[in-house]
């Protein structure tokens with residue numbers, strides 16, 4: 001029966017244990033400090049004294065049509081940044097590079113998985129974005145309309161996002177690995193008018209049939225009036241007359257110039273869906289002025305971006321990391337970037353290092369789950385390549401275990417590159433807790449300190465500050481990139497983020513603070529699983545499972561996993577008369593994969609006659625987690641029927 005590597009498990013919990021013993025320190029190398037944009041600790045103290053002045057200075061480095069009259073208006077939980085300011089974010093990301101010497105500089109060096117390559121200068125990108133913006137307009141898209149983007153990691157994805165921004169439309173990027181149903185729900189939630197997709201995309205040599213999947217979704221998406229299809233390959237598809245349009249045809253017909261639509265600083269730039277603790281994904285809203293300021297400032301100071309850097313963030317634009325650190329932050333800095341379509345182990349396990357060598361990547365940003373995979377594949381793969389162009393490394397997405405940190409430092413960074421372990425979320429928009437590579441000494445496994453202008457604390461349930469030790473992470477002052485709401489659900493916005501303590505943002509993570517005031521993130525405290533750096537709501541997987549005709553009830557928990565950090569273990573109660581079989585377990589796993597996508601694929605599927613519940617009927621996931629990880633059971637006194645546990649344990653062993 002399908003099963004995760006239970007015995008080998010050494011994920012999150014183990015990380016927490018080792019963290020306690022961690023006392024290695026890494027000072028920023030003096031050669032790095034010499035040239036770093038931020039290289040004095042005064043940057044922290046100055047910003048702490050007057051955070052709004054710090055942010056205003058950063059915002060002042062961007063292009064504004066009309067300057068703001070007030071930096072911040074804060075009435076918890078609502079923030080307005082750069083009040084009265086007007087801008088179009090594409091002017092900072094594109095237009096200004098036409099006159100500041102960047103015009104013919106490579107903006108994106110893209111490589112497809114099969115090895116095809118395209119380079120776009122800032123001028124090329126500018127023209128493409130203008131044309132696509134005109135094409136959008138010709139299909140009736142105007143300011144404030146929502147546009148769904150369902151594309152592989154190809155340049156057109158970046159172009160589509162910026163084209164929306166050019167005309168004040170709101171993009172909603174849906175990760176290309178999501179299923180038709182996930183796409184459908186996201187389109188319907190924000191009532192997208194247009195969908196842009198591709199005939200297909202490559203992943204590990206396979207073709208992902210995006211347009212086909214989109215058609216399945218669109219059968220039930222009445223708001224979508226038009227579909228644009230990018231031709232990535234020669235993949236067969238059906239075109240629906242009147243609704244579907246080829247990207248290249250529209251681009252041929254479109255005008256070269258599209259005047260930027262100037263919007264209020266607080267106009268929404270995009271919606272991005274993320275998992276929460278209830279079944280329905282949350283449409284996180286980000287706005288223009290503050291978000292751009294935050295992503296610009298953090299790209300500049302955390303990645304220390306310079307004129308001749310080649311930056312590679314390996315994230316997909318379907319996630320927030322791709323939004324903030326491929327599209328908006330780096331482009332506002334005018335840097336050259338690498339973008340890659342496919343898998344890191346295709347055709348071989350050195351594809352990333354080949355790219356780093358070939359493109360002379362200087363700053364590299366990836367996720368701990370990827371680093372753990374590289375470790376497992378072995379040093380021989382990076383060792384085959386000259387990685388000496390690298391000068392700075394970064395990680396994001398989940399806690400990094402110190403072994404992986406040190407491996408990354410040695411095997412990839414050649415012991416000379418600082419590492420920035422950056423903590424942030426879809427909701428925060430940009431990096432919040434991170435070292436500054438030319439200032440902060442690092443400790444493997446710690447994201448170190450809040451970025452200048454950010455105030456974070458560790459609080460207990462009552463909101464009392466914990467000066468040393470573990471508790472809940474809290475952000476105690478507003479910041480420019482903060483989410484402005486959940487699309488269509490004001491109450492959920494308040495309940496999820498602003499109800500734990502008055503006026504203080506609760507990110508849902510546990511953390512520890514040490515004697516040097518360094519933060520150590522311990523992971524999610526809610527029912528969200530962080531698998532391979534992506535947040536999956538247990539509820540979402542459970543609702544998918546109970547849709548299956550054989551399933552009566554389901555509970556899903558995260559269990560430590562060597563590579564993914566956490567994997568999903570599903571416990572299901574079958575309907576009366578349905579017999580457990582290996583075939584059925586496989587069917588259920590496939591069912592979830594089809595409903596949500598491969599990222600939600602359970603590694604374990606356990607059928608059980610009952611689930612452990614409290615007397616009020618709440619499933620006790622904590623106990624399931626204990627069973628799945630072979631731990632001594634925690635407090636079972638609140639169980640309605642203690643005998644359930646023994647039956648479950650037996651069942652688990654048998655399965």
Ligand code: WTA
Pocket residue numbers: 274319320321395396397398399400421422423424425426427447507508509521522523524530533534535
């Ligand atoms: C986790 C990704 C520890 C955390 C940008 C957070 C991290 C969630 C780190 C957000 C880190 C992200 N160290 N944990 N450096 N970075 N996380 O919304 O639990 O996909 O709440 O945003 O990932 O995931 P999201």
